[in-house]
Amino acid sequence: MSQINAYRRKFLAALSGVAAGSLASGVILRTVQAGDVPAKPADQPISNQVRWGMLIDINRLTDGGASMVEACKREHGWGNDPKARPEQQAQWIRTVQVTDKLTQHSFTLPVMCQHCAEPPCVDVCPTGASMKRADGIVQVNKHICIGCRYCMMACPYKARSFVHENLTDQRPDSPRGIGTVESCNLCVHRVDQGQLPACAEAAPQAVIFGDLNDPNSRISQAVKTLGGSQIRADLSLNTGVRYLGL
């Protein structure tokens, strides 16, 4: 990113910050009633009327996302597989530090599955295990995953991991096991029951989770006023995870 570009982005971000002030209270009032994740009756299937998304303001993420990573580890029980070497450990979400070589300006952002509308991991999967749910959540259907790891190669965000060893005492809500690929699933088991993903709950000051298809949702209002950039927007994957302050 050139210096001028970086400067221009900062300037624009500052501008939109001012613009947000007048709108924000209205945004909030509406969501107090609706909630970011409306509870779906347990026996109803998900629908494509909804598209889940997440907006992360890295300027407000003072720990660079470490608390989000911790919350994810605890929710899904990864990161401590007894036999794996450090570089083999699963990584559903990680923090990435970016430094501008020219200005030395440096910041950290959390990176996980970006929940693309056009996911390359789904395109390459030979069995259909790598899938996008109707509501936009990209996940692995481990029941039919054969562990070929094509999806790991296809993902431009390096979001997927492979389990190399036998595991016991997994988290009941997040089954994971040998020979299959895994990644962030936006905490499907929580979202289906009207709860926020664990990472969003751990960083409420910096993360808005919600329905990008609903123009009145808090996240839609926020991306409308503040914008929200995609990582590798040049790939045109239309990601569900967006960032402020990149």
Place this chain on the structure above:
Amino acid sequence: MPLLSKIKSLLGLALFAIALVGCDAGVPEPNLAPAKAKAAQCVEPTADIRKNHMVYLDKHRDKTVIEGIRTTKHSLNECINCHVAPTREDGSAVHYTDAKQDHFCASCHTYVGVKLDCFQCHADRPQVAENPNYQHKLSSTTYHLSATTAQPDASDLLLLGSGQVQGATQ
């Protein structure tokens, strides 16, 4: 269907043996103690669940993973919650692969010789420690919300996007 009748006779044999407790036929009974401590009935009539549990489980898993249906009746987690005690009386953990074969599913599956891979991924016993409270992990330097529901309020959104530089607080 020859396979089905084979299974039926197999199960019939198991039942017959169960009926003849004390005759020492060498056929182990499924370990129903943990479930019977909690409920009188299974989620389906006993004869039906005995024969068709795999059908219910297979149907429910696709409904859950693909369609996001989260009913509890045929959920594998619920079978385990009711049918398996997390520990034995001596405090040791109960696992499907234990040589003791007192895990409910193992207590029958080992005998009938049907291998299950489900517990390579699925927890084979109810969770002991409850879900921790994520909020307590936040460091003291992190802005802490008052609401336990973790829903940001109006002032939060005002701050969101106001361009505070991350490095300053890191």
